[in-house]
Amino acid sequence: MKKKWNNPTVIPRKNVSMNNPGNTREHKNRNNHQDFETRRRLQCFECGSYDHFRPQCPKLKKYSSETINRLKSNSEHASLDPYTTRGKVNGFEMPILRDTGASIDIICEKFITPNIFTGENVWVQHILDEHMTCLPLAEVEIDCEWGHIITKAAVVRKQLDQGRYILGN
Numbered sequence: 180m181k182k183k184w185n186n187p188t189v190i191p192r193k194n195v196s197m198n199n200p201g202n203t204r205e206h207k208n209r210n211n212h213q214d215f216e217t218r219r220r221l222q223c224f225e226c227g228s229y230d231h232f233r234p235q236c237p238k239l240k241k242y243s244s245e246t247i248n249r250l251k252s253n254s255e256h257a258s259l260d261p262y263t264t265r266g267k268v269n270g271f272e273m274p275i276l277r278d279t280g281a282s283i284d285i286i287c288e289k290f291i292t293p294n295i296f297t298g299e300n301v302w303v304q305h306i307l308d309e310h311m312t313c314l315p316l317a318e319v320e321i322d323c324e325w326g327h328i329i330t331k332a333a334v335v336r337k338q339l340d341q342g343r344y345i346l347g348n
Contacts, residue, residue: 263343266323269295274343275323281347284319284332287340291317301333321346 222229225236233239259276266275271290283301299316314333321328321344332344 264324266321266344268321268344269319275321276343276345278345278347281345283347284330285345285347286317286319286332286334287337288334289337289340290344291319291334295319296334297331299331303333319344 220229221232223231223236224233226238228236231237262278263274263276265272267273268275268286269290269292273290283303295318297316297318300313301316302311302313304311314335316331317334319330319332321330
């Protein structure tokens, strides 16, 4: 059995208005590109002034950056101390970090003389970096609590020196 609608009601659409100028042909034909070509005057996002931009805002300058609290520990890398021992690397006394996650040893070039480079290179990649770096290899002599070791290590620039030898697997 079909229902018969005796009084059909028309439900008006809420967001459509025939009085809206956007819906008229005259609006579309009007020359409105002038609004887009008018440049807005730039101002500071912090205080609203037209004399400067936010990086130069004097309102921000009145809050000086000052160290209020500082933590200090006996060792800069205290969390690495359980895995670090002292030893001699190529005759230099230094901390030796046993890094079981590293597949190669790493040493800074300031502890290497040119005659101990092997002429070999190795490509290394940091775990958080997508780029690989080619590093030269050098023969290294280590004396520490694990014994006397002669091995090869990748040589990094002086700027990357962390003050320790990294002993990998």
